[in-house]
Amino acid sequence: MTLKLQHITQQFQDGDDTLTVVENLDFEVNKGELVAIIGPSGCGKSTVLSIAGALQTPTSGDVFINGKNISNYPKNKLADVRLKNIGYIFQASNLVPFLMVKDQLKVVADLNNTWDEKRADELLEAVGMSHRKKQHIQHLSGGEKQRVAIARAFMNDPELILADEPTASLDASRSEEIVALIAHEVHTRNKAAVIVTHDESVLPYCDIIYEMQQGKLVKQKETSQ
Amino acid sequence: MxxxxxxxxxxxxxxxxxxxxxxxxxxxxxxxxxxxxxxxxxxxASSMKELEVTNFYLAEDSENRLDRSQFTIEQAEKAKDASAFGVQMQTTEKGKDGKKIDSTFMTFENEKLLPTIIEGKMPQNANEVIVDKTMQEHGVKLGSVLYLPSVEKKVKVSAFTEHFTYSHTPVIVIQPALWEKVGFTYNALVSTSGTPAQSIDGDWSTKEDVVAQIPGYxxxxxxxxxxxxxxxxxxxxxxxxxxxxxxxxxxxxxxxxxxxxxxxxxxxxxxxxxxxxxxxxxxxxxxxxxxxxxxxxxxxxxxxxxxxxxxxxxxxxxxxxxxxxxxxxxxxxxxxxxxxxxxxx
Known part of the structure; x- marks a missing residue:
C-alpha cells in the first residue's frame, strides 16, 4: 500500500467555533491506481490531499506513506518525504520562474543529489516538451507549463503522485490531454496517484472515484482496466 | 543550490x-x-605622524597639549634618554613683499628626528631652515629669505621636506641654537622608545594622545x-x-x-x-x-x-x-x- 490514511480528523479554528472539515477518514491507494476525489468547493478534498502530501499535519490520525507512519515526523524529515516519495502537480503549475524547462527538473534532482540528465530528457520526451527544454517558462502556455510540472513530479521517481486540480486553469480539450497524460504516466510507471478535481471530463481516465461527503470519502465507482 | x-x-x-x-x-x-x-x-598633523617618536614628556597639568607645556632651557638640559622638542605656531613673512604665511616653527635637539630632505641641502648654520614643500604654494623657493616677525629675525630656506605640517600649516624647522637665541622655550621632551624617568616635573604621554590635542584635529x-x-x-x-x-x-x-x-x-x-x-x-x-x-x-x-x-x-x-x-x-x-x-x- 503506497498511501494509507487512518482515522484522519482535521479541524480548523474559526473564531470561537471549531470547524471539522475531515472527520475520522480512512483512505488507501495502491500501486498502479489512479484515484480521483471529487466534491463541491470547500468540502475539504484539498485538505485531504495536503495531509496525504505531508504538507499539513492532521489534528488527529495517522498517515502512512510506503508503510511508514509520518504523522510525528519533524519538518525536515517531512521535507525529505516530499522530496523522495511524493511528486506534486499543482493547480498553478508552480514552476520556478527564472529557470529553463530542463532546469525545472534539475532543481528537484539536485535537492536529492541525483541529477540524471537522460532521465530528464526521457521525461520531457514523454510529456512532449523535449523540443522546448531550453526555453524559459515565461514563454510557455498554461498547458505546456503543466506538462513540465508533470515531468517534474516524476523526476525523483516517487511512489506517490498527487495532483490538485491540475486542469482548473486549462480549457476542456487541454485538460483532457493533461489528465490522459497523467493517467498514462501513472500506469506505465506503476505509481499510485490521487487527483483532486471537480472537472467531470477527467473521470473516465481514473480507476477509482471517491466523493467527499460530510468529511468522509465515499467510493462512487471502480473500474478495472 | x-x-x-x-x-x-x-x-x-x-x-x-x-x-x-x-x-x-x-x-x-x-x-x-x-x-x-x-x-x-x-x-x-603629518609632521607628528612622520616623527619617529613614541612618547612626549609634558609639563604637569598640560592635558596633553603641547602649547600648554613649557620647559626652560635649563630644565631641558636635565633630560635623560630624551631630547628637547619645541613647537610654536607663528606667522612668517615672505622676503621683500612681506606676505604673511601661517606656519609652525619646530625645533629638534636630536638631529636624528629631522625630516627627510627632498630638495636642497642640510642647514649649515643657525640662520638656515628646512621648510615643508607646501610653502612653495606661497612662492617660497630654495634660498628664499623668510622673516619671523615675532622675534624679528631673518632666516634662509636651505631645504624642502614633504608631509611635514602641523595644524594644517607648513612647518619651518629651526635649529635649537636659533630657537634658544630668540628666547623660545621648549614644549616637550621626546623619547624614541619608552618612558625613561625624568628629574623635572611632568608626565609622559603617548604620541596618539598628543596628536589628538593638536588644534582642530x-x-x-x-x-x-x-x-x-x-x-x-x-x-x-x-x-x-x-x-x-x-x-x-x-x-x-x-x-x-x-x-x-x-x-x-x-x-x-x-x-x-x-x-x-x-x-x-x-x-x-x-x-x-x-x-x-x-x-x-x-x-x-x-x-x-x-x-x-x-x-x-x-x-x-x-x-x-x-x-x-x-x-x-x-x-x-x-x-x-x-x-x-x-x-x-
Whole structure:
C-alpha cells in the first residue's frame, strides 16, 4: 500500500467555533491506481490531499506513506518525504520562474543529489516538451507549463503522485490531454496517484472515484482496466 | 543550490543590479569619507605622524597639549634618554613683499628626528631652515629669505621636506641654537622608545594622545567619524530593508520549493550566497573606485587611500549586509509549503 490514511480528523479554528472539515477518514491507494476525489468547493478534498502530501499535519490520525507512519515526523524529515516519495502537480503549475524547462527538473534532482540528465530528457520526451527544454517558462502556455510540472513530479521517481486540480486553469480539450497524460504516466510507471478535481471530463481516465461527503470519502465507482 | 542562486541573479539582472548599485554607492561613500578623514589627519598633523617618536614628556597639568607645556632651557638640559622638542605656531613673512604665511616653527635637539630632505641641502648654520614643500604654494623657493616677525629675525630656506605640517600649516624647522637665541622655550621632551624617568616635573604621554590635542584635529576627525558611523548605521537599515523586501517577494517561491522538498536550510544558504556574491562584488568595486578616485580629484584635495582602513570598513559593510540578509531569512523559515496549493485554509 503506497498511501494509507487512518482515522484522519482535521479541524480548523474559526473564531470561537471549531470547524471539522475531515472527520475520522480512512483512505488507501495502491500501486498502479489512479484515484480521483471529487466534491463541491470547500468540502475539504484539498485538505485531504495536503495531509496525504505531508504538507499539513492532521489534528488527529495517522498517515502512512510506503508503510511508514509520518504523522510525528519533524519538518525536515517531512521535507525529505516530499522530496523522495511524493511528486506534486499543482493547480498553478508552480514552476520556478527564472529557470529553463530542463532546469525545472534539475532543481528537484539536485535537492536529492541525483541529477540524471537522460532521465530528464526521457521525461520531457514523454510529456512532449523535449523540443522546448531550453526555453524559459515565461514563454510557455498554461498547458505546456503543466506538462513540465508533470515531468517534474516524476523526476525523483516517487511512489506517490498527487495532483490538485491540475486542469482548473486549462480549457476542456487541454485538460483532457493533461489528465490522459497523467493517467498514462501513472500506469506505465506503476505509481499510485490521487487527483483532486471537480472537472467531470477527467473521470473516465481514473480507476477509482471517491466523493467527499460530510468529511468522509465515499467510493462512487471502480473500474478495472 | 549554487547554480540556482546564480541563475536567479542572471535572470533578474535589473533587480540584483539595483541592490548591487546601492551597496556600491554606500560603500564608495564610506571609503571616500574615510579617505578624507585620513587625508585631513595627514594634512593636519603629518609632521607628528612622520616623527619617529613614541612618547612626549609634558609639563604637569598640560592635558596633553603641547602649547600648554613649557620647559626652560635649563630644565631641558636635565633630560635623560630624551631630547628637547619645541613647537610654536607663528606667522612668517615672505622676503621683500612681506606676505604673511601661517606656519609652525619646530625645533629638534636630536638631529636624528629631522625630516627627510627632498630638495636642497642640510642647514649649515643657525640662520638656515628646512621648510615643508607646501610653502612653495606661497612662492617660497630654495634660498628664499623668510622673516619671523615675532622675534624679528631673518632666516634662509636651505631645504624642502614633504608631509611635514602641523595644524594644517607648513612647518619651518629651526635649529635649537636659533630657537634658544630668540628666547623660545621648549614644549616637550621626546623619547624614541619608552618612558625613561625624568628629574623635572611632568608626565609622559603617548604620541596618539598628543596628536589628538593638536588644534582642530579632534574636531575634524570626530565629525568625519560621526558621518562614517551614521553611514554604517544607515547601511544596516537600507540593506536590511532591501534584502527583506527581496525575500518577502519570494515567499511564495520559497513555499513552492519547500513543497517539492527543499529544506529551509538550503533556501537560506542559497539566499545568503546571493548576498555574499553581491556584497563582495559591490564592495570590491567600490574600493577600486576609491583607489582610482584621487586621479580625478582636484589638486590639493586631502584624500589618502589607506588599504588597512578601507579593508576594515569594507569588512564592516560586508558584515552589515550579511546581518541584514540573515534577519530577512526569518521569512524563509516561516514560508509555509502549503502555499503551493494555491490556497491557505
Amino acid at each position: 549554487f547554480s540556482l542562486s546564480i541563475k536567479e541573479m542572471t535572470f533578474f539582472k535589473l533587480k540584483y543590479l539595483l541592490i548591487g548599485f546601492i551597496l556600491f554607492f554606500v560603500a564608495a561613500l564610506v571609503f571616500i569619507i574615510s579617505g578624507l578623514a585620513n587625508g585631513l589627519a595627514n594634512d593636519n 579632534s574636531a575634524e576627525q570626530s565629525s568625519l567619524n560621526m558621518m562614517l558611523s551614521f553611514l554604517i548605521i544607515i547601511a544596516v537599515f537600507v540593506l536590511g530593508a532591501f534584502f527583506y523586501i527581496m525575500t518577502i517577494q519570494k515567499v511564495q517561491q520559497f513555499g513552492i520549493l519547500k513543497a517539492i522538498g527543499a529544506k529551509s536550510k538550503s533556501l537560506i544558504r542559497a539566499t545568503m550566497l546571493q548576498v555574499f556574491i553581491l556584497s563582495i562584488t559591490s564592495i570590491t568595486l567600490a574600493a577600486l573606485f576609491a583607489y582610482i578616485l584621487p586621479l580625478f580629484m582636484p589638486e590639493g584635495m586631502p584624500f589618502v587611500f589607506e588599504p588597512t582602513v578601507i579593508l576594515s570598513y569594507g569588512a564592516a559593510l560586508f558584515a552589515v549586509s550579511l546581518i541584514g540578509a540573515l534577519i530577512s531569512t526569518i521569512s524563509i523559515v516561516k514560508a509555509d509549503p502549503i502555499q503551493a496549493m494555491g490556497r491557505v485554509e
